[in-house]
Amino acid sequence: MNPLAGYLILSAFLFAIGLAGALTRRNAIIVLIGIELMLNAANLNFIAFWRFGEHPEAATGILFVIFSIGVAAAEAAVGLALIIAIYRHYKTTNIDDVKSLKG
Amino acid sequence: MPWIVKNLWLIPVLPMLAAGLSALAPQRARKFSASLAIGSMLISFLLALCAFTQALAHPEAHQVFNFNWFQFGDQWLQLGWLLDPLTAVMLVMVTFVGTLIFIYSTGYMSHDQNFTRFFTFLSLFAGAMLGVIIANSLLLLFICWELVGLTSYLLIGFWYHKPSAAAAAKKAFITTRIGDVALLLGMVWLYSQTNTLLFYDDGRGCMEASQLGLMGSRAAHFGIAISTAISLLIFAGAVGKSGQVPLHVWLPDAMEGPTPVSALIHAATMVAAGVFLVARVYPLMDTGVGQIHALHIVTWVGAITAIFAASIAVAQNDIKRILAYSTVSQLGYMMMGIGVGGVAVGMFHLITHAFFKALLFMGAGSVIHGCHEEQDICRMGGLRKYMPVTFATYAAGMLALCGFPLTAGFWSKDEILHSAHGWQISHVPFYLGAAGALLTAFYMTRQVFYVFFGNCRLHLGKTTASEQRTLEHAGVSAKEHPHAELHGEPHESPLAMTAPLMILAVFAIGLGFVGTPAWPWFQKFLGAKTEGFTHETWVLMGISTVIVFLGMGIGWWLYGRKPLEKSEQPDPLQVMRGDIFSVLQNKYYIDEVYEKTVIAFNAWFARACDWLDFWVWNGLVQLVSYVIIGLSWVNNFFDVFVVNGGFDGSCKGVNAGGALLSRLQNGRVQNYLRIIGIALAALALLLIWGWHPS
Secondary structure, eight states: OOHHHHHHHHHHHHHHHHHHHHHHOOBHHHHHHHHHHHHHHHHHHHHHHHHTSSOTTSTHHHHHHHHHHHHHHHHHHHHHHHHHHHHHHHSOOBTTTOOOSOO | OOHHHHTTTHHHHHHHHHHHHHHHSOTTOHHHHHHHHHHHHHHHHHHHHHHHHHHHHOTTOOEEEEEEEEEETTEEEEEEEEESHHHHHHHHHHHHHHHHHHHHHHHHTTTOTTHHHHHHHHHHHHHHHHHHHHBOBHHHHHHHHHHHHHHHHHHHGGGTTSHHHHHHHHHHHHHHHHHHHHHHHHHHHHHHHHSOOBSOSTTOSTTSHHHHHHHHHSBOSTTOBHHHHHHHHHHHHHHHHTTOTTSTTHHHHGGGSOHHHHHIIIIISHHHHHHHHHHHTHHHHTOOOSSOOHHHHHHHHHHHHHHHHHHHHHTOOBHHHHHHHHHHHHHHHHHHHHHHHOHHHHHHHHHHHHHHHHHHHHHHHHHHHHTTSOOBGGGOOOHHHHOHHHHHHHHHHHHHHHTOTTSHHHHHHHHHHHHHHTOSSOSHHHHHHHHHHHHHHHHHHHHHHHHHSSOOOOOOSSOOHHHHHHHHHHTOOGGGOTTGGGTTSOOOOOHHHHHHHHHHHHHHHHGGGGGOSSSOHHHHHTTOOOOOSOHHHHHHHHHHHHHHHHHHHHHIIIIISSOOSSTTSOOHHHHHOHHHHHHHHTGGGHHHHHIIIIIHHHHHHHHHHHHHIIIIIHHHHHHHHHHHHHHHHHHHHIIIIIIIHHHHHHHHHHHHHHHHHHGGGSSOHHHHHHHHHHHHHHHHHIIIIIOOOO
8 A cells, every 4th residue: 555545544534533523512622622633634644745745855845834833833822812812701612602793 | 196195095994903903802801992993983084084175175086096906917906095075075974973883882882791892893894884985996895895794794693692683694694795796797897898997097997988988889788888787787786785675685684783783884884885886886887878777777776765665664663673674765765866866966865864874773772772672662652751862863863864854864855856856767766756755754753753752661660572682692681780770761871872962963954054955065076067046946845845744744643643552552554554554564575575486496496406416416426436445445455465465475585595594604613614514525525526527
């Protein structure tokens, strides 16, 4: 078996787990974790396609992923800050209760 | 233009203003409204004297003041007023007699609750009458003429609680209306012929030579000149207002009004308005070639009225009704005078008659007042002792009315008889007039003997039925009657009532001297040619003197020799010829004839119209309304089920679609994500199996 397929299957699993978490859970923090998982599945794809691609000598894939992780960290910080603000306002993090844009 | 000509309008407007002000005054403001009315009449009287002196200075001229009223089409409708000798004498007469009657009314009406209302109507009447006199336009004259008719209605029906008074007011209004319709038609015709309704307008007015010549030469139908036809229509208006046969029926009934009203309206002024109108349009009456001449009709109607009403007066027992029929008769004399002798002759009798008939009516009012509202002469008698002033003044008026030599009535009636004698067409009016004069002397003698001589037949000590009625209507209960303590004795009236009587008595005796054949100042002033004393004058004066003495002699022989002992005793004439007496007493059954013919026809016609209205027009209207209702049902159905239903359905569809779509936007982020996920999976499957690049 092509070693690439193993990475891709792992990445698909990761994405599916993340999507399932983001879709089914009601806690905003778990939803955020699911999103992070899907993001990392995408990162894994980047790495795998770069490593088994045509020009593995140029470090484009790894650079892309480093940027992506950086951006994801910033995004997680913003997301957590939002969740804290939401919690302060609604006294809950259940996103079913948070469906109004009006404060 | 002299000041007084320009401001002649003040004379009628002042009493009208007084009427308006006292209409606003509260009921208890008795002194205010009475003094306002009398004051305005006094000022009008002074202004009338100014106007009179102005007219004296220019007796030939028609001094006019015309102004534009309003425009219709490209023509201006003009109104205006006029000062000429005719206006001047009438103004002075009406304001003077009016003032006296106003003063008298303060006494006569003093017990009435509606004192202010009475003076409001009285002032309004005086204003309207003065308006008729000064009008220089037939239209303005007609407006005031109708106002006079209205106030007459209001005043006759002043005690409107009495059914007879209300009926009399209606009768007067409707009967005069018949004449007024003809007058209106005449006015319209006159306008269509001459394009103006002004009497005098520097040669363009409809009473001036150029217009009269045009109308006189044109023939209408049946050989009558247009001017004659128009003047006959106008004369019909005068017939209604002046109570000439056959429209005289309202005037005796009008005696239901308070006595000052009878004196002012139905003796001195309003009924004279008809005669005045004929005098005003005399130039029109006098023109026209053809078989029929308007003045001939005037003469005949006047002569017939004179004898007809005089004969009825012989058999009446109500003191005011006798005077009413006498008024009708004297108005007939005036018409006859204008017909045979021109304006001056008729007007002279109008002026003298106004004074002595106002005097007689107010004397009768004083008698009625003194006898506690008794009006039946059979129940009076012997009042000479109790009411000396009233008796003396009444006698003066009676002598003047009879035409006793040297009184005012003698000169003016003699003038009419003289002119009638000289009439070219026929001598019958002269004989009718002479017979009327005999009857006049007779019935006045009868009345005076009944009322003032003999013993007192008053029903003493108890309130008579008619008195009770009147008191109730005046709003005074019998106990509060101010003369309750004097009840039983006839009493002399207060000074407010006797003073005008005395003043008028002087005029009734002396006024004739302004128009005697020896010094015909009045006739000259009104522009008539006079001959002075001739042989014929002497003969006619002798004849009329004989007639007067004959009439009074018969009266004395029948009533004065042995006066009635009891009020139930029949009249001597009734004993002699009961059949003729009852015909006269029932006024020749004219009212009954009208009841059977005109009124019956009117009632039948009204019923026919009612039937037609109910069954034909009403049915048609009902049919149309049912059709409309049916159509509206259809419309309603269409509206509810088609328009409304369709609209509602589409609304519901839009609503449901909105609800469906809004579920996508429910604010749950996970839903969005779920959709995105499903869409992604679907896209992936499509890419894997469905997409074949070729």
